[in-house]
Amino acid sequence: MLDVDGVFHVSGQPIPGGADAVRELRSAGHRLRFVTNNTTRPRAQLSDDLRAMGIELQDEELQTTPRTAARALRGKRVLALTMHAIVGELGGIELVGEDAEAVLVGGADETPETNLVFSFMNLARAFHELEAGADLYCLHKNRWWQTRQGPLLDAGAFVAGLEYAAETDATVLGKPSPAYFEAALEALDADANMTWMVGDDIDSDIAGAQKHGMKTVLVRTGKFRPDAVERGRVQPDGIVEIGRIRRSLERYPRFRERCFTEAERAYCDSRANPAESYAGRFAGKEAVGKALGFGVARAFAWKEIEIAGRPKPSVRLSGRVRVWAQRVEAGSIDLSMTHSRELANAVAVVEDG
Numbered sequence: 380m381l382d383v384d385g386v387f388h389v390s391g392q393p394i395p396g397g398a399d400a401v402r403e404l405r406s407a408g409h410r411l412r413f414v415t416n417n418t419t420r421p422r423a424q425l426s427d428d429l430r431a432m433g434i435e436l437q438d439e440e441l442q443t444t445p446r447t448a449a450r451a452l453r454g455k456r457v458l459a460l461t462m463h464a465i466v467g468e469l470g471g472i473e474l475v476g477e478d479a480e481a482v483l484v485g486g487a488d489e490t491p492e493t494n495l496v497f498s499f500m501n502l503a504r505a506f507h508e509l510e511a512g513a514d515l516y517c518l519h520k521n522r523w524w525q526t527r528q529g530p531l532l533d534a535g536a537f538v539a540g541l542e543y544a545a546e547t548d549a550t551v552l553g554k555p556s557p558a559y560f561e562a563a564l565e566a567l568d569a570d571a572n573m574t575w576m577v578g579d580d581i582d583s584d585i586a587g588a589q590k591h592g593m594k595t596v597l598v599r600t601g602k603f604r605p606d607a608v609e610r611g612r613v614q615p616d617g618i619v620e621i622g623r624i625r626r627s628l629e630r631y632p633r634f635r636e637r638c639f640t641e642a643e644r645a646y647c648d649s650r651a652n653p654a655e656s657y658a659g660r661f662a663g664k665e666a667v668g669k670a671l672g673f674g675v676a677r678a679f680a681w682k683e684i685e686i687a688g689r690p691k692p693s694v695r696l697s698g699r700v701r702v703w704a705q706r707v708e709a710g711s712i713d714l715s716m717t718h719s720r721e722l723a724n725a726v727a728v729v730e731d732g
């Protein structure tokens with residue numbers, strides 16, 4: 380599952396490597412679903428935008444929140460605070476100005492229409508309906524998103540405001556709601572534990588998918604902020620950009636010696652694409668460090684977590700990392716690594732010793 384905004388583009392500006400990554404994933408046989416919380420444009424237009432960036436996809440592979448809403452609210456009388464462009468996606472819902480059974484709040488966008496949709500008059504109207512007994516729904520509850528001009532306030536603030544005023548809780552229909560991920564898994568005919576979610580949002584994408592039992596990759600683009608990862612309780616299973624490793628290998632000759640053991644270097648250098656193997660190991664070491672609760676911020680740790688390449692990835696600890704593992708009574712470590720042209724991922728599971 381691939382998030383769209385912040386992964387493939389920022390404010391419509393393509394992020395380099397996105398189209399290649401999709402091509403590579405497809406040729407490796409992966410089934411793909413593009414899962415977006417975009418609530419301001421119809422699906423056909425969104426997939427046209429992606430195709431214009433060179434990304435190959437069918438309209439049906441794109442999952443949008445208005446369609447989830449149409450399913451959840453079918454047959455209901457709904458007061459919708461949403462962009463006009465998505466009204467066509469809300470088929471089966473009766474849109475009303477009063478006596479609503481539900482209030483539906485959509486997302487903001489970068490146009491002045493946002494001023495109208497979330498005007499005081501409309502918010503007060505919504506509040507009135509909630510007071511009269513309507514249920515509150517939202518397409519998402521995002522705090523902000525990344526635009527070319529920087530972070531921009533999203534409609535989550537209005538949802539929270541209505542919740543506060545009407546003393547109610549909104550039902551979220553987009554990511555990270557279970558309903559959204561369930562619909563996506565169903566469309567892929569996939570098991571959660573065999574599915575990876577790739578996104579730039581630590582809450583909506585990573586935490587949401589993890590709660591659903593999926594593996595996760597956080598990309599270093601869009602709204603990615605290193606400090607949010609460090610502060611947060613949620614940790615993705617891996618984050619490594621192969622390009623970054625390749626650049627480090629070229630620019631800093633000592634990077635190899637500092638982070639990888641002799642055996643690892645011999646293995647990686649013998650591969651057709653050494654940068655990919657190094658990146659895989661780098662992600663692997665990061666995952667093992669995290670799983671042990673040790674972290675790899677201390678320079679010596681990189682080399683003390685050795686990953687053998689053959690016959691299958693196995694982990695050997697030495698030095699202080701090994702002492703630490705004994706202290707926390709860590710048992711055997713199961714490591715799996717994958718990579719595409721752009722990204723390397725690793726998941727480490729440490730058994731109780």
Ligand SMILES: [Mg+2]
Nearest residue numbers: 382384385579
């Ligand atoms: Mg995103």
